[in-house]
Amino acid sequence: MAAMKWEKLLDLERLFQSSHQQTARRPAYDQDADRISFSAPFRRLANKTQVHPLYDNDHIHHRLIHSVETASVGRSLGLEVGWWLEEQGLVGKGGQAIVAGLVHAACLAHDIGNPPFGHSGEDAIGAWFAEKFDRGEGLFADRQACFSEEFEAFEGNAQGFRILSGLEMNRRGGMRLTHATLAAFLKYPVTARVRKTLAGRDSGLKKFGVFETEREALETVAARTGLVAGDDTATWWRRHPLVYLVEAADDICYNILDLEDAFTSGDLSYREAAGLLAAVSGVVPQEDRGDTPGEKMAFLRAVAISKAFEDCSAAFSANYDAIMTGRFTAGLVEASAQRENFAEIGRLASERIFTSPRKTELEVMGRNLVHRILDGVLPVLEALAAVDFEAERISGYPRQLQRALGIDLRQARDPYSALHTLADYVSGMTDRYAVKIDRIISG
Structure with a gap:
C-alpha cells in the first residue's frame, strides 16, 4: 500500500x-x-x-x-x-x-x-427515524432512495x-x-x-x-x-x-475532564477521581500545601493532560509508517503508554458517570422531547411534499408553524432532502432552545 x-x-x-x-x-x-x-x-x-x-x-x-x-x-x-x-x-x-x-x-x-443532549440526542434522532422508516409511510416510503441508514443511525x-x-x-x-x-x-x-x-x-x-x-x-x-x-x-x-491527533486530543480531554466534572457534580469522590488522574500524570499532590480538593484536582488535571499528549505524540512517531500507509486502525491513546489508565477511566465512567441518576433522568426527558419536536415539525415537511416541494404554496397551520419555528425549507427539494432538512433543524438546536420549541409545539 x-x-x-x-x-x-x-x-x-x-x-x-x-x-x-x-x-x-x-x-x-x-x-x-x-x-x-x-x-x-x-x-x-x-x-x-x-x-x-x-x-x-x-x-x-x-x-x-x-x-x-x-x-x-x-x-x-x-x-x-x-x-x-x-x-x-x-x-x-x-x-x-x-x-x-x-x-x-x-x-x-x-x-x-x-x-442537543449529546450522544443521547443522537440516539433519540436515530430511533425516531428508524421507527418512521419501519412504518414506511409518506416521506419514509422509499428506504433506498432516502438512504435510510443515514438517519436510522444519526451521526454527529x-x-x-x-x-x-x-x-x-x-x-x-x-x-x-x-x-x-x-x-x-x-x-x-x-x-x-x-x-x-x-x-x-x-x-x-x-x-x-x-x-x-x-x-x-x-x-x-x-x-x-x-x-x-x-x-x-x-x-x-x-x-x-492528522485525524489521529484530533481524535487523541478529544479522547484526552473528555476522559480527563469528565473525571473533574464528576468530582464537581458529586458523582465521584475526590479520592476516586484523584487516584485515576494521579495514575495518568504519575504525580501525587503535596498534602502540606493546604490546597482545597478542587485545587488539587485542577493541578492533577493539568499534569495528566500534559503527560497524556506527550505519550500520544510518542505513539504517533512509533506507528508512523502504518499511519502513513493507512494500515494503522487503532487510536493513539490505545497505542500509547496510557492505554490501561484510560481504559480504567472509561470503565468507571460507564459504571458511575454516564449512569448517574440526574443524567439518566434528563436523558429520558431529552429523548421524549426530541421525539415530540420531530413529530411536531414533520407536518411542515409533509405539507411541503404535498405541494411538490414548492415552499411558497404551503398554507394553513403548516405555514404558520414553519414561520413560528423558523424552519428553513430552501434545501428541501425531494423526500430525501426534506428528511435532511428535518434532521438539520432538530440537530442544530441547543438544549435550552429544544425545551423552548417543545413548549411551543405542545402548547
Whole structure:
C-alpha cells in the first residue's frame, strides 16, 4: 500500500474555491479556525450537552468549552508531532506551524454537528427515524432512495461535515475551509451505505462520517489531500494522519475532564477521581500545601493532560509508517503508554458517570422531547411534499408553524432532502432552545 505524501496532505487550497489566493501574512489554517469560531453552529455549542444536560453549575463542561480545550490540546499535539516531522526531514521548514494550525482548526470543529443532549440526542434522532422508516409511510416510503441508514443511525460527525462543507453560509462548499482542515476533521471518511459493506473488515472506521449529500465534497477532499483509497473503486478512504491527533486530543480531554466534572457534580469522590488522574500524570499532590480538593484536582488535571499528549505524540512517531500507509486502525491513546489508565477511566465512567441518576433522568426527558419536536415539525415537511416541494404554496397551520419555528425549507427539494432538512433543524438546536420549541409545539 503506497504511503501518503505530506505535500498533498497539507493542501491549503479551499473546497470548491479555486480562485482563492493564499497570503503569507495570514495562513489559511488560521483563517479556517476563525471561520469556525465565528460561525453560528460553533456558538450554539455553548448550550449543548457534553456529559451533564442542563446543568446549573457553571464549572461543568458544555460542548463549546470542551471544543476550545480540545483545540488547545490538539495544537500542543500538533506542535509536538510537527516538530518531530521537521526534525526527521519529513516536512519542510514551517511544517510544524502548518500541522499545529490544521489540528487546532479541526479540533475546534470536531463536535460542531452534535445535536442537543449529546450522544443521547443522537440516539433519540436515530430511533425516531428508524421507527418512521419501519412504518414506511409518506416521506419514509422509499428506504433506498432516502438512504435510510443515514438517519436510522444519526451521526454527529456526518452532520458536522455537512455543516462545514455545505450548510453554513448556504453555498457550495459551505465555509470553504482548506482541504487539509476538512481531511483532518474527517474521522470516518465513508458514507453510511458504503460503511454497511465494511462490516467485519479491519478498516478502522467504526462509524460513517459523511452523508450522501456531501459525497462530492468527500471525494474532492480525498483526492486533493491524497488519502489512501480503502478499495479499488475508491468508495471509502483511509484516515488522514492528522485525524489521529484530533481524535487523541478529544479522547484526552473528555476522559480527563469528565473525571473533574464528576468530582464537581458529586458523582465521584475526590479520592476516586484523584487516584485515576494521579495514575495518568504519575504525580501525587503535596498534602502540606493546604490546597482545597478542587485545587488539587485542577493541578492533577493539568499534569495528566500534559503527560497524556506527550505519550500520544510518542505513539504517533512509533506507528508512523502504518499511519502513513493507512494500515494503522487503532487510536493513539490505545497505542500509547496510557492505554490501561484510560481504559480504567472509561470503565468507571460507564459504571458511575454516564449512569448517574440526574443524567439518566434528563436523558429520558431529552429523548421524549426530541421525539415530540420531530413529530411536531414533520407536518411542515409533509405539507411541503404535498405541494411538490414548492415552499411558497404551503398554507394553513403548516405555514404558520414553519414561520413560528423558523424552519428553513430552501434545501428541501425531494423526500430525501426534506428528511435532511428535518434532521438539520432538530440537530442544530441547543438544549435550552429544544425545551423552548417543545413548549411551543405542545402548547
